[in-house]
Amino acid sequence: MKLLTNPIFLKMALLLFASAFAFVVAALIMRRLRRSMDEQDAIPAIAATPEQLPLHAYHAVIQQLKQQKHELAVLREEEHRRARSSENISAAVLSNLSCGVLFFGPNGLVRQANQSSKSILGIASPVGMDAETIFRQTSLTAAPNDSSQTLAASVNAVLRDGMLLPSVEAEHQTPSRETRFLEVMASRVLGADGSVLGVTCVINDRTEIANIRRQIELRGDLSAEMALALRTSLITISGYAQQLARNRDPELATQLAADIAAEAKHLDQTIGGFLAESKKAQAAGKYS
Structure with missing residues (x-):
């Protein structure tokens, strides 16, 4: 009984009751506010779903365009690589021609x-x-x-x-x-x-071919000159031989024999000159 009549105890009990009442009231208020906020958030979410459909479609289109851009970049890089490879091959072929x-x-x-x-x-x-x-x-x-x-x-x-x-x-x-x-x-x-x-x-x-052609032409000219010289010498020797066959004079026979020998020597010199010119032409063809 003394405890109930104690003013300090009464104040503490009253403070405890007031605190408990305030806590309960605050909890109720917070619960009500949370429920109200949840209801407000749920209504816009449900209402915004149809409006977000175009945004999702745009996002999908953008993603598809990005994918196509990436594929095009890969294809371009592949084409550039093939072009560089083709250029390298062409350059190698040209350099070895x-x-x-x-x-x-x-x-x-x-x-x-x-x-x-x-x-x-x-x-x-x-x-x-x-x-x-x-x-x-x-x-x-x-x-x-x-x-x-x-x-x-x-x-x-x-x-x-x-x-x-x-x-x-x-x-x-x-x-x-x-x-x-x-x-x-x-x-x-x-x-x-x-x-x-x-x-x-x-x-x-075609320098080498032109030189060979020139040598052939030169040899043809030399051959023509040689043929003419041989024909002239043979005709001369044949004439001397015919005269020698018909002649009975010993002195004339000696002269004709000397002429035949001289013409044969001239023929030998002509052939030697032709061979020397041919060797010179061959040497010129090798060093040209």
Whole structure:
């Protein structure tokens, strides 16, 4: 009883009751607020679902476009890799060709030249040069149409008019003053869309063949001269022999025998000279 009448105990009991009541009231209020907030969140979510359908569709389209872009990038990279591989193969083939190849661009300047063309023309770097400069010391020796036209003009005509330049023979003088005989062909190169990419000029070195042809002609001339000299000597010897057969004079017979011997010696000298000239021609052919 004394405890119930104690004012401190009463204050503490009242404070405890007030605290418990406040806690219960706060819990109820918080529960009600949470329920209200959940209801408010649920209503917009249900209402927003139809509106989000176009957004999802746009997102799917964007993802598909990104995938297609990635696939295109992969295809382009593959095409570039194949193009680089093809260019490397083409460059290797051109560098190993025995004939010279010059590629003139649409502006008439050389864009590409293989090693054989540099060796044949005697020009270290023809890239960036035009046909007039490269074939300045070149003259046509056999042309199918117009023999007065220069080789440079023929190449420019192929680039300008698109006409095919068949095999023509030309005499070329290198910067080191070395004469070479060339066989040249040129044709225009078109792109996939029909545009003019340039002119390809193929050059073959025919110097050795020309030297052999010259030796054959020289030997033919020597053979003709030799045949004429042999015929003359044989006719002379035959005439002396016939006179000797009909003659009965010992002195005249001695003279005719001496003439026959002299003509035979001349014939031997002629044959020796012919053989010497033939050896000189062979030696010149080896060192030319």
